[in-house]
Every structure is written in structure tokens, then in C-alpha cells.
Amino acid sequence: MDGQMIVTKSPAELDAMAASGDLLVQVHELITSLVRPGITPLELDRAAEEMIRANGAVPSFKGFHGYPASLCISPNEMVVHGIPGKRAFVEGDLVSIDCGVTLDGWVADAAVTHEIGTVSAEATHLREKTLESLLAAVEVCVPGNRVGDVGHAVQTVVEDAGLTIVRSLVGHGVGRTMHEDPQVPNYGKPGRGARLTNGMVIAVEPMVTTGGHEVVVADDDWAINTVDGSLSAHQEFTIAITDDGPRVLTPWHASVKTR
Numbered sequence: 001m002d003g004q005m006i007v008t009k010s011p012a013e014l015d016a017m018a019a020s021g022d023l024l025v026q027v028h029e030l031i032t033s034l035v036r037p038g039i040t041p042l043e044l045d046r047a048a049e050e051m052i053r054a055n056g057a058v059p060s061f062k063g064f065h066g067y068p069a070s071l072c073i074s075p076n077e078m079v080v081h082g083i084p085g086k087r088a089f090v091e092g093d094l095v096s097i098d099c100g101v102t103l104d105g106w107v108a109d110a111a112v113t114h115e116i117g118t119v120s121a122e123a124t125h126l127r128e129k130t131l132e133s134l135l136a137a138v139e140v141c142v143p144g145n146r147v148g149d150v151g152h153a154v155q156t157v158v159e160d161a162g163l164t165i166v167r168s169l170v171g172h173g174v175g176r177t178m179h180e181d182p183q184v185p186n187y188g189k190p191g192r193g194a195r196l197t198n199g200m201v202i203a204v205e206p207m208v209t210t211g212g213h214e215v216v217v218a219d220d221d222w223a224i225n226t227v228d229g230s231l232s233a234h235q236e237f238t239i240a241i242t243d244d245g246p247r248v249l250t251p252w253h254a255s256v257k258t259r
């Protein structure tokens, strides 16, 4: 693709990124053990930062374009980039939590959507189908496929479920920096876009709503909300494309742990 610079990684570099990813999985497991009604995003952020730094790593988000925290915590109609604050979670919230870890100079990026207590059937459907779309994308992350195949895999699951892709926010290459080429939209046509090759690493991150695709930046200049107030979910893996098949470097879900 014209103008793109895609940096592939050696097997040793992929192992280093996997170590960063393993730490990030531990952070998400810590978060999963803590999320409940009554806990505040600020408490989760502190716990995550403490674990990251205790393991000799750096929270990738903190200071990124001035971002003030280690996590992005985005409840309900908030899609992404929620700055952790003091509003405690309440029963029924659907909360997307995104984290980046930099270990030995390598970034790993992953997001998980959590149900707080018992949520609506609509919220569960949204969370489960967003995850299913991400897992479908993993399957097509093989050399020879193209970025459009990844987007198409996500889009098919989401739209077949009666849900909507947020189109203005996309996934991305990952490596020494958090955002590298190529961009990875969550929609697309099979066979189009940059070719996936051995050693590429991409963050695939479907952002899905129960309503429309339009989003708006909040007054804090960070949080991004659905315009229509509909619910949103966001789940993300950092995935290496290898000749041996997809390698999820942030395997926070059981079905991708053995790859």
C-alpha cells in the first residue's frame, strides 16, 4: 500500500512481544477479579499501574498524547478512551477496559468488555457477539490474507447479529510503538487492503454498538460516546501473523490460549 510502512518482527521479537502480552493478560485477569458494583475506575487504574510497574514494565497509555491514566474505562454508551474517574460501577453496567503494556520496549494492547453484576440481555448479546467477531478475525490472521479479510470477518459476525460497527475508529499495527501501520478497520471487503505477511503484528479491536455507528468526543476531549446513547462494547487482541498460523500475543480468552 502506498505510503505505509509495515514493520515485521523476527521470531525472537515476537517472543519478546508475547512476554509483554503475557503481563498484559495478568493485568486483565487482575481487573477481572476486581470488577464489581461499587468499585471505581480510579481504583482499577491504580491496581493495574501498580502491577505493570512491579513487573518492570510501563503503562503504554500513560502520557500518550497527554493521556493521564494506565487504563481506558468506558461504560455503557462510551465506546473507548474513558479516563478512569470516581463514579463507581453499578449493577447492570457494561464496561470496556483497555490497557497497554510496554515491556522491554515492546507494546501489547488488549481490551475486554465486562458485565457488572447482572446486565440486560441486550448488553450480553452485544458483549458476546463483539467477542465472537474478534475470535472470527483471529482465524483469518494468516499470511496471504489481507487487512480487508480481517475487517470482513468482524463485520460479518457483527452485522449478522443485528449490531453496528463503529467505523471511525480502527485497529492498528503494534510493535515498538502502540500505533503502527497498517490501519485495521472493523469492516472491509475480502481480498482488499494490505497483505498480511509472516511477522506482522496487528491489534484487532472491534468497537460495536446496539444502535448507530456515529460517535462524538466528550467534553474532556478523550472519551468517545455513541451519538444516539446506544450501548457499546470493545474487545481487543494483539495478534501476530506467522507461517504457523495466528498467534494471539494477549491471550486473555481461553479459546486462544494454546496457540
Ligand code: MG
Residues within 6 Å of the ligand: 098, 099, 100, 109, 110, 111, 205, 236
Ligand atoms: Mg487498546
Ligand code: MG
Residues within 6 Å of the ligand: 109, 171, 172, 203, 205, 236
Ligand atoms: Mg489498540
